Every structure is written in C-alpha cells, then in structure tokens.
Amino acid sequence: MAFAMPEADPTAGPKTLGFLKELPGALADKLIQRSHAVDHPAGSVIFRGEGGVHVALVMSGLLRSYLSAPDGRQITYRYARAGDLIGTLDLAGLDVSRRVQSITPSRLLHFDAVQLERLAKREPALAWQMIEELADRLVQAYRTLAMRSFATVRWRVARDIIERAVAAGDLREGAHVRLTHQEVADATGSVREVAARAIRVLRRDGMIATARPGVAILDLDRLLHEAGLGA
Incomplete structure (x- = not known):
C-alpha cells in the first residue's frame, strides 16, 4: 500500500510529537517555552497567507493546507494531523496565497518563528529537521503540480x-x-x-x-x- 498510517498519539504532550521528539530535550524545551497552544474550531482559516512566516505543530485534529487564487479557486496540497508541522511562507509576487484550514476542531502549538530561525542557524539537530520538512514540502509541491496539470x-x-x-x-x-x-x-x-x-x-x-x-x-x-x- 502506498500510504503508511500515521502513528502520532494526539493525546501526547508536545515533546512526544513530530519533529520535537527527534530533538534533544533541552532544545525542545526552548522551543516550547516560547510557543503557545491555541484551539481552533472546525472550518476556521488559521493562516491566511499574510506576510511573514507562520509555523505550528498539530497537537490534535485534522487540517488542510491549500493554495487560493484571487478568483476563489482552491487546491489542497496536504492534509495534516497530530505530529505534523504546518505553516505558511511569504509568497510575495505571486497571485496565490497559501492557507491552512481546520477540518475538525484542532489544537495547535504555535512557535515563535524568529526564535525558530535563530535556533536553526546554530543547532544542527533542528536545522536537519527543518531541511527534512522543506524537502517533504517540495515533494508535495511537485505532486500538486503534476496532479493539477495531468490528472x-x-x-x-x-x-x-x-x-x-x-x-x-x-x-x-x-x-x-x-x-x-x-x-x-x-x-x-x-x-x-x-x-x-x-x-x-x-x-x-x-x-x-x-x-x-x-x-x-x-x-x-x-x-x-x-x-x-x-x-
């Protein structure tokens, strides 16, 4: 089967979820101390593609990341659940916005993007996790392009x-x-x-x-x- 079922425990604490569990405990604690947990109701658009970088860890719930065009057309390129990292980047100069919406009631741990960038520059373990995350996003971008163009x-x-x-x-x-x-x-x-x-x-x-x-x-x-x- 082409898909592996997710194994994250949505009832677990943040240090046992996603990329945080791969980090040294002290480094994970630094990220968590500057973060804040927020509950988002079903259907809410959490990130609307505003300028800047927004990063959060899914603690529970189901969300989708999608592109939205000015004429209202959308295309979903990823679904996320407990343990997944989600967010948006600044897409200045493009006529599309990158957004995240909760499909079910969801709880997110929102990170301080400035601190995340600063720590990634000096902590190889965190930098490697971010590289793996970006590589995964690139694969998803290629898949979305192929799906939209040929399927x-x-x-x-x-x-x-x-x-x-x-x-x-x-x-x-x-x-x-x-x-x-x-x-x-x-x-x-x-x-x-x-x-x-x-x-x-x-x-x-x-x-x-x-x-x-x-x-x-x-x-x-x-x-x-x-x-x-x-x-």
Missing part, C-alpha cells in the same frame, strides 16, 4: 478521498470519510458540479457509497488503483 478529475477525487481517510487514521473498507461536494472541488482545483459528477461515477462503479455527511469506502483496492496508488 483527470476522477483521479484527483479518488486521491482526495484516500488522503482524507489516511489523515483521519482510518483507511479501510467501510471507513466513513467526511466531505461535501464543494470541499472536494476546493481540494482538487475543480468546481462543485464536476467534482459531484466524479463522485457519482466512483459510486456507480462500486468503490464508494453515500454516507452523509460524506462517503463510505466500499472497495479499497479499486479506489487505490483509481487514485494511482494500487500495487
């Missing part, structure tokens, strides 16, 4: 359903994936009518079923194959 809407919708299930920690036959047609359209860079048509085709072919609010996965192997993730 069919049906492929994109199947992939989005799989990624939502993985991010929720429940990729299996019978799993309920919460979504609306508009959310799928926003996630895949399409429009509601076209996304709804692709969902109907996947339902007609027996891969998913309607399970309001959202869908249920009926045939996981075929859905993975449809999304280009099959063996």
Whole structure:
C-alpha cells in the first residue's frame, strides 16, 4: 500500500510529537517555552497567507493546507494531523496565497518563528529537521503540480478521498470519510458540479457509497488503483 498510517498519539504532550521528539530535550524545551497552544474550531482559516512566516505543530485534529487564487479557486496540497508541522511562507509576487484550514476542531502549538530561525542557524539537530520538512514540502509541491496539470478529475477525487481517510487514521473498507461536494472541488482545483459528477461515477462503479455527511469506502483496492496508488 502506498500510504503508511500515521502513528502520532494526539493525546501526547508536545515533546512526544513530530519533529520535537527527534530533538534533544533541552532544545525542545526552548522551543516550547516560547510557543503557545491555541484551539481552533472546525472550518476556521488559521493562516491566511499574510506576510511573514507562520509555523505550528498539530497537537490534535485534522487540517488542510491549500493554495487560493484571487478568483476563489482552491487546491489542497496536504492534509495534516497530530505530529505534523504546518505553516505558511511569504509568497510575495505571486497571485496565490497559501492557507491552512481546520477540518475538525484542532489544537495547535504555535512557535515563535524568529526564535525558530535563530535556533536553526546554530543547532544542527533542528536545522536537519527543518531541511527534512522543506524537502517533504517540495515533494508535495511537485505532486500538486503534476496532479493539477495531468490528472483527470476522477483521479484527483479518488486521491482526495484516500488522503482524507489516511489523515483521519482510518483507511479501510467501510471507513466513513467526511466531505461535501464543494470541499472536494476546493481540494482538487475543480468546481462543485464536476467534482459531484466524479463522485457519482466512483459510486456507480462500486468503490464508494453515500454516507452523509460524506462517503463510505466500499472497495479499497479499486479506489487505490483509481487514485494511482494500487500495487
């Protein structure tokens, strides 16, 4: 299977989550001391692409990172859950903004970006974690570009359903994936009518079923194959 299920414990303390658990204890403590935890309700846009750098660690919940164009079109390039690092960079000069939205009620540990940069310049362990994070973001950027340029809407919708299930920690036959047609359209860079048509085709072919609010996965192997993730 192409996706590994996330293993982070959303009830754990911040030092046991994500990149913090890979750092020496004293260094992790420095970052945590200057950070602050915030609870964000479902549907809230946490980072709106304002100037500067914003960085946070997901302690619980499910979020999406996406690009938004001036005409309202969106495309999701990543889902994040407990243990993942999220944030935005300054995209000055581009006609798109990079945003983060909570899908479920979420708790984030917001870091002091200035302190994070300063420590990364003198602490190799932290610098390496940031390099790995940026490398992962680059891979996601290439994947989003390829998906938007070459993939069919049906492929994109199947992939989005799989990624939502993985991010929720429940990729299996019978799993309920919460979504609306508009959310799928926003996630895949399409429009509601076209996304709804692709969902109907996947339902007609027996891969998913309607399970309001959202869908249920009926045939996981075929859905993975449809999304280009099959063996």
